[in-house]
Amino acid sequence: MTGSVQPAGSPLGRYDAESGEELFEVRLLNLPLRLLAEGREHHDEVMREFSVLALDEDLDEQHVPKRMLELIDVLGRRYAARTAAPDAAVDAAIARGADTVEVVFHVPAHVAEAADALEQLMTEADDFCADKRMLALARRPAQVQFAHWYLDQFRRQIAGEAPQPWAGPLD
Numbered sequence: 001m002t003g004s005v006q007p008a009g010s011p012l013g014r015y016d017a018e019s020g021e022e023l024f025e026v027r028l029l030n031l032p033l034r035l036l037a038e039g040r041e042h043h044d045e046v047m048r049e050f051s052v053l054a055l056d057e058d059l060d061e062q063h064v065p066k067r068m069l070e071l072i073d074v075l076g077r078r079y080a081a082r083t084a085a086p087d088a089a090v091d092a093a094i095a096r097g098a099d100t101v102e103v104v105f106h107v108p109a110h111v112a113e114a115a116d117a118l119e120q121l122m123t124e125a126d127d128f129c130a131d132k133r134m135l136a137l138a139r140r141p142a143q144v145q146f147a148h149w150y151l152d153q154f155r156r157q158i159a160g161e162a163p164q165p166w167a168g169p170l171d
Helices: 033-055 066-078 087-095 111-130 141-158
Strands: 023-032 100-108
Touching: 023 033, 023 141, 033 087, 033 111, 033 141, 087 100, 100 141, 111 141
Parallel strands: none
Antiparallel strands: 023 100
16 A cells, blocks of 8 residues: 655755755655654664764763764754654554555755765764664664665666665565
8 A cells, every 4th residue: 555745845854955956856666664664763763862962062082982973963963853754644654554655855966965974874873883882773684775775766866867666675
C-alpha cells in the first residue's frame, strides 16, 4: 500500500532554497516507512546527545577526541533543529498500515553537497557510538543501507538521473 506526500522545505536540515534558486524534484519511491521512522528516531537520539554535549562549554581534547568535538559543534550546535520532513504525513501512512510511501521534495542543487556531508557526519557519529563514546547505539546495517540510498537519491536526481525505488528490507 503506497501513497504520495509532498513536503515543503528540505529534508536535510537548514538547506532550503534561496529566493529564485532553481529547484530540483527528488522522488523517493518505495520509501520504507518503518526504516524511515527508525532512522528518524536514531537521528533524533544522536542529535539530542550531541546537543547536550554542545551545551558543555568545558569540553576539551583532554576529555573528548578532537573529531568528536568537531561533530558536537556541527551536529549539536549548527544542525540540531528538527527539519521540515513530512513527519505528520509519514506517521499517517504508518497508521494506515502502509509499508511504503512515495515522497516528493523540491530542493536546490546544494542539497547534493549537504547529503555528502551528512552521510560522512553520521558515519563518524556511528563510529563514536560503536566505540561506546556515546549512549546512542550505532545504526543497524539496514539503517545504514537505507540512509545511503535515501541520500544518494538526492545526489543522483539533482544530477539528472532517474529515481531508483528502495529495493531493500522494509524493517
